[in-house]
Amino acid sequence: MSQMEIRSITKKFGDMTALDNISLKLEENKIYGLLGRNGAGKTTLLNLITNRIFPTDGEILVDGENVIENERVLSKIYFMTENNYYPENMTVKQAFKWSSEFYPDFDSEYAADLCEKFSLNIKQKIKSLSTGYTSIFKMILALACNVPFVLLDEPVLGLDANHRDLFYKELLINYSEKPKTIVISTHLIEEAADIIEDVIIIKSGKLIVKEPVENVLSQGYAITGSVSAVDSFTNDKNVLGADTIGGLKCAYVLGSLIKAGIPDGLEVTKPDLQKLFIHLTNR
Amino acid sequence: MSQMEIRSITKKFGDMTALDNISLKLEENKIYGLLGRNGAGKTTLLNLITNRIFPTDGEILVDGENVIENERVLSKIYFMTENNYYPENMTVKQAFKWSSEFYPDFDSEYAADLCEKFSLNIKQKIKSLSTGYTSIFKMILALACNVPFVLLDEPVLGLDANHRDLFYKELLINYSEKPKTIVISTHLIEEAADIIEDVIIIKSGKLIVKEPVENVLSQGYAITGSVSAVDSFTNDKNVLGADTIGGLKCAYVLGSLIKAGIPDGLEVTKPDLQKLFIHLTNR
Known part of the structure; x- marks a missing residue:
């Protein structure tokens, strides 16, 4: 041991x-x-x-x-x-x-x-x-x-x-x-x-x-969907960063998620550790 | 000059x-x-x-x-x-x-x-x-x-x-x-x-x-959609790698694309330079 x-x-x-x-x-x-x-x-x-x-x-x-x-x-x-x-x-x-x-x-x-x-x-x-x-x-x-x-x-x-x-x-x-x-x-x-x-x-x-x-990653989440749907959902949220592939956007959001409030067409996934890290350690 | x-x-x-x-x-x-x-x-x-x-x-x-x-x-x-x-x-x-x-x-x-x-x-x-x-x-x-x-x-x-x-x-x-x-x-x-x-x-x-x-990137393409749709489309193709976010998959494919043949629900985007590089330079 x-x-x-x-x-x-x-x-x-x-x-x-x-x-x-x-x-x-x-x-x-x-x-x-x-x-x-x-x-x-x-x-x-x-x-x-x-x-x-x-x-x-x-x-x-x-x-x-x-x-x-x-x-x-x-x-x-x-x-x-x-x-x-x-x-x-x-x-x-x-x-x-x-x-x-x-x-x-x-x-x-x-x-x-x-x-x-x-x-x-x-x-x-x-x-x-x-x-x-x-x-x-x-x-x-x-x-x-x-x-x-x-x-x-x-x-x-x-x-x-x-x-x-x-x-x-x-x-x-x-x-x-x-x-x-x-x-x-x-x-x-x-x-x-x-x-x-x-x-x-x-x-x-x-x-x-x-x-x-997992605990660190649970401080945020990623949300994916069409650019317009993601932008409207994250409008009042603390967005750490985003990637777009084609017409799809994946935004990294700081904070916990109230599951009931996810509009149709958006998908919630694991956030990006590097983006959370940049947020946690910025001077 | x-x-x-x-x-x-x-x-x-x-x-x-x-x-x-x-x-x-x-x-x-x-x-x-x-x-x-x-x-x-x-x-x-x-x-x-x-x-x-x-x-x-x-x-x-x-x-x-x-x-x-x-x-x-x-x-x-x-x-x-x-x-x-x-x-x-x-x-x-x-x-x-x-x-x-x-x-x-x-x-x-x-x-x-x-x-x-x-x-x-x-x-x-x-x-x-x-x-x-x-x-x-x-x-x-x-x-x-x-x-x-x-x-x-x-x-x-x-x-x-x-x-x-x-x-x-x-x-x-x-x-x-x-x-x-x-x-x-x-x-x-x-x-x-x-x-x-x-x-x-x-x-x-x-x-x-x-x-x-752009010319290097045109040697391949990325295709995004639901995991099952992407898997079935890339079944007979040369896949260099793939990322999944939630239920979505983005596969990086080597080769040119015949646009007419893209099934509904799949989106074609720019491939990943690093994945193409790995393919081009592997021993």
């Missing part, structure tokens, strides 16, 4: 409060979406969890033990980060070997299999990889290391559309075959919305949402 | 042919989308245009002059690249000052205005910026330098959804007030589809598409 508990974490950099009294629990075998604007504090939180930096206040416990300078606990967590910690001239293959020393359950065969699927040449030097292939390399390490906690900071950064599709598929296969706790921090919210179970939203260093994705 | 001509460009790295006999013209005051899979050769092409690397064969002319070691020609081009060429400890403000020396028409007031809109602190050191804010910093430089050619390599890398929206808006304002030739290389195709005029697609080092976006 693996669990992570973040207790009243505050982190200051000089005068600037990057994280302000954040408390949350991450349960075993769940996929979390960690969302927030640029500069909200997401990466700071992930750096604190993995003891790359120290909190100003509060503590982070994994299975009851504090993460600070605790190698045994840290080896239960894999952090796919924007930074590169690999020696300059290391090849992809050498990095896999190196990782398998720190993560004893690293699955080399699976990693090689993923390299093939993503057309990553294992003989290439890490420093010579493009932005997209650097993400692919790190993401394969994250999927293959077989630890209870996998933290993914912008896993699809620079990935083309085909590779992003493939990544989401492989992540779900990995999760169903070897369940683990996964935290995905991403700005491509709509693409990730289908695989996230709980949403964590940080705004200017404060935790503002920690709820199942 | 500014024009760029890429003539039979081939670039090899050792045994590997990164670009294979590419020829294309970039016209004045047009927005191009440079699309391709990870590793297709997009960044190599941009590096060749800006003389960061040398072609194995062929030449690139700007207003009739070869770009190679030609400072006068190169000062007409701004390249927003993934790499950082700024001294380690430089602040955003200092970088603006530095840029205005190389680009005499650099608009400092406009740059400061954009910093405010994107909440970028001009006193921050460039190296301390997050991935998202590094993109914002470079994008502001690109918009403010006032040159005839602006090349944007993944301009929205790491930007949150709100900032991506703001970027597309500011880019269009900039383009309408001070027209220029803009090349956007991006993997977030659907978001950029509305601002691109011509699409350039490179596949494994070869130019496979260079056409107005």
